[in-house]
Each structure stands twice: as C-alpha cells, then as structure tokens.
Amino acid sequence: MKNTDETHDPARKSWVETANHSASDFPIQNLPLGIFSYNGTTAPRFGIAIGDCILDVAAAADIGLLTGLAAEAADAARDGTLNRLFALGRAPLRELRKQVAMLLDRDGPARDRIESLRSQILPEMSACRMHLPTAVGNYTDFYAGIHHAIAAGSLLTPENPLPANYKWVPIAYHGRASSVRASGNAVRRPMGQRPPLAAGGSPSYGPCERLDFELEMGFYVGPGNAQGEPISITDASKHIVGFSLLNDWSARDIQRWEMFPLGPFLAKNFATTVSPWVVTADALEPFRVPAMARPDSDPQPLNYLLDETDQRQGGIDVSLSVQICTGEMLAQGSAPVEILESNAMHLYWTSAQMLTHHASGGCNLVPGDLIGTGTISGPKPSQLSSMLELTFGGTKPVALPNGEQRAFLQDGDEITFSGKCHREGFVSIGFGTCSGRITR
Ligand code: MN
Numbered sequence: 001m002k003n004t005d006e007t008h009d010p011a012r013k014s015w016v017e018t019a020n021h022s023a024s025d026f027p028i029q030n031l032p033l034g035i036f037s038y039n040g041t042t043a044p045r046f047g048i049a050i051g052d053c054i055l056d057v058a059a060a061a062d063i064g065l066l067t068g069l070a071a072e073a074a075d076a077a078r079d080g081t082l083n084r085l086f087a088l089g090r091a092p093l094r095e096l097r098k099q100v101a102m103l104l105d106r107d108g109p110a111r112d113r114i115e116s117l118r119s120q121i122l123p124e125m126s127a128c129r130m131h132l133p134t135a136v137g138n139y140t141d142f143y144a145g146i147h148h149a150i151a152a153g154s155l156l157t158p159e160n161p162l163p164a165n166y167k168w169v170p171i172a173y174h175g176r177a178s179s180v181r182a183s184g185n186a187v188r189r190p191m192g193q194r195p196p197l198a199a200g201g202s203p204s205y206g207p208c209e210r211l212d213f214e215l216e217m218g219f220y221v222g223p224g225n226a227q228g229e230p231i232s233i234t235d236a237s238k239h240i241v242g243f244s245l246l247n248d249w250s251a252r253d254i255q256r257w258e259m260f261p262l263g264p265f266l267a268k269n270f271a272t273t274v275s276p277w278v279v280t281a282d283a284l285e286p287f288r289v290p291a292m293a294r295p296d297s298d299p300q301p302l303n304y305l306l307d308e309t310d311q312r313q314g315g316i317d318v319s320l321s322v323q324i325c326t327g328e329m330l331a332q333g334s335a336p337v338e339i340l341e342s343n344a345m346h347l348y349w350t351s352a353q354m355l356t357h358h359a360s361g362g363c364n365l366v367p368g369d370l371i372g373t374g375t376i377s378g379p380k381p382s383q384l385s386s387m388l389e390l391t392f393g394g395t396k397p398v399a400l401p402n403g404e405q406r407a408f409l410q411d412g413d414e415i416t417f418s419g420k421c422h423r424e425g426f427v428s429i430g431f432g433t434c435s436g437r438i439t440r
Contacts, residue, residue, distance in 0.1 A: 003285040007031075007097050010427045013106040015115055016122070019051030025420070025430025026050055028104055031097055032277035032432070033082060033242065035131040038123060044131045046077035046085070049277055049432070050104050052125050057100075059121045065103055065114065069095040081135045082278065083368035086222045086241045093241060094282055130276035132182045133244070134220060134368030139175040139272065140358060141216070141248055141372035146292075146348040148214075148375035151389040156256060167298050170305075170349040170357045172374075175248075176269035180370060182276045187436040189411060190270040192254035203257055210252035210394060211409040211438060214375040215322055215385035215417055217344055218246035218274050219351050221369040228362040233307040236352035239365065242278035243316070243351075245417045245434035246372045249273065252388050252408070274370070275417070275434035283429055287421035288313040291350045304360060305353045314350030318419045318431070319343055320376060322385065326404055327412020336416060339398055339406075340390055342376050342383040344419075411440045 007029065013020045014028040026032065026049040036047045036054055047054035060066055061074035073092040076085040102108050143149055153161035165171070189211055193203040222241035225231050231239055248268060255267030291314045300306065320343060325336035351373070359365055377385040384390045387408050391397055394407035409415065419431035
C-alpha cells in the first residue's frame, strides 16, 4: 500500500486494553475524531476514540503531550467543533494521528507517565455524550448508489427507473443542515401531505405512513474553495478529511407526492442522523479499492471527473450493516437483528468525483460541510438498503424473529447502522454506530 505508514502497523497495540480486542471499532490504528462532553454536562470538546475510552485532546494538549502541528490541531478545535480544524487540511490531522498513536502505544517511549495521567485525559465513552462533529453549515445528499437508483427508481418511477443522465452526472439534492443530528437522538415521525389514494383525488395531511431509512456514508469537507473556483479531481482528496455513517430518514409517501419537479423537500428535511466519529481519510488508506468498474457499455466519466489515481483507489471497502430493534423487542429485552448488509464499494461515483462535481460550477464548499453518498444498495436482494427497496415498496414485509413484520418503520423502532473495514494484513477498524429511534 502506497499511503500507509507506522500508524497502520498491525503489530501496534495500545495500553488501553479494550482497543486491542478484535471486535473493537477503535483500535490504535483507527483514532477517529469526535466532539464529546462529560456526562453531557460540560461544554462540547474534541476527543479521539480509543477502545471504549476517549482521549480528551484539549486536556492532553494542556499537559503538554502534543507539540507542533498536533498542538495547533488541538487548539483549532477548542471551540467544540471540528470546523476550524478541518479547514487546516490533512497535514495537521496526520501529525495529530502520529503523535496520539505514540501516546497511546503500549510500547511508546513515555507510556508510564501518560498512563499515570489517565484519569485526567481518558474518560470512558459510557460516561460521555457524543455531539455532532462539526457545526454543519451545508448538507448535500448524492444519489451515487446505482443499485439503489435502479431499485428505488423502478418503484417510484417505473416508466424510467434509471434517469438518462445517471451515468454522466453525479446527481444530488441540497439537504437541510439544521436537522442533522448525532446518533442516539430520537427521530419524530413527520407530518405531511400523503398522496391521493386514487388518480385525481385529494391528498391528505397527517403522520407519514411510509417512514424509511437510507443506509449511506457521509464525508466532511476539509479546506473549502473560493466561490467561482472549482476543485480539480486531482486535488479532491485534499479536501475530504474523513467519513462517517449517515441515515437519510425518508418519508416515502410524502416524497412520492411532493418530489416532482424539484426533488425531495419535507420528505427528507425532518431529520438526518450521523455517526459521531469521523474516521479520517488517513485511517482508511489501507481499505481503499478501485472505483466501481464500469461495464464497457457505460460512458467513461467526463474529463473533469476522471483521474487515474482516483480510478485506482477512490473507492472504500466498508462492510455496512443495518439492525432493527422494535419497541416490542426492546420491551422483551431482545437483541437487535440485522435486516440487511451492504458495502460502500457499490457506489457508482467516488467521494472525490462527488466533491469535484459539487464545486465544478463554482459553488463554494465550506470546512465542516457534510456530504452524503446516497443509499448504498448492493446487487443482491439482501443488500437493498432501505425498507422501500427491501420490501418491494411495502408489498413484501420483512419477518422478524419475534413474529413481528415490517414494511415501513413503526413508532418505537430503532434503526442502527454499523460499518467495518477489513483487509488481510491490517487491523480492522470500525465507524461506531449511527442510530435513531422513531417517536410520535
Ligand atoms: Mn439519500
């Protein structure tokens, strides 16, 4: 691997023992970035996940454990968001990653001293509350999962499942930044206009009856661009600092009625949930894969979206899973059950192509902006990554082990996404969870 270094060394272990468990999402090779507060009572602050603990980065900096660019990185996040840190680009993040890995390394040079400071710098995750990583100024959601576009398209617009422009232009809509929430926040069932029951009839106003999730990944903009100055595809990766899981909650009945001709509006702007940890682009280097192979019959991307390096390593191999825990399961004490799995490799456009396309007309991207990939369905029926697709428009409900069935989501249902990267010769890393429970 070209872009790996000592921070990806699989032999490395942490003195934080839980980080060394093979099931941990947060080994020393991951070190994702987030914003947390102690018991939800202190002001939000910058943290890095390690095992079942969080390194309090500002506290570590205050003690003098970080130097140079890493100390500057810590200072940039003192306002309790990662926007200013992301604006600095990937170099300070890389230096912070190297220094933090050294601090947490079981064989690090100052291990004894640092471990003795544990109570000042390393709270347990269970005693902390997670917040949004950035103050999201702008949120855009793409439609880059081609298997989703075909499956959802054949249900929503059967006469034209895959739009003629799909293989030429990365399609997106501008989402709503104000309703993005960190994992764990409840999602209130939206009210809205539901379509007429028969052609020519009137719509009705009431609670959404076809509430759904969309399994997606999100990524965060690092340095932005000046208005009018596009970002070349060659430079795009310098502007993408990290990734998380994203649930684009969707009200299918409202969507079907409102979305023509200008796209989704209230069907999607009531809530978006993200996992709180930003897995850095650096941590993901070992898990890069080629962009999705295009059949010979598909057009090549236009030149402004075509870069040899991006084609070779612009994809990411992230195994994704969706679990449900209904209100009844919760009351019974039953464990959540997996209803589908997919992989981020099934994206037709790379994150670099999405970012470059977004800025190509002159739109200025801003540090901390959130970009969603679109629903990541795979080619198999078990990889259809929304209830709309999985249940064929609600006609074939999913059977749950306790005898319940689900076509769309009911009040009390909790949907949880998880994501994991595996590769031979490297330590697996994960994304934590992206979870939300439906309330009335
Ligand atoms: Mn979406």
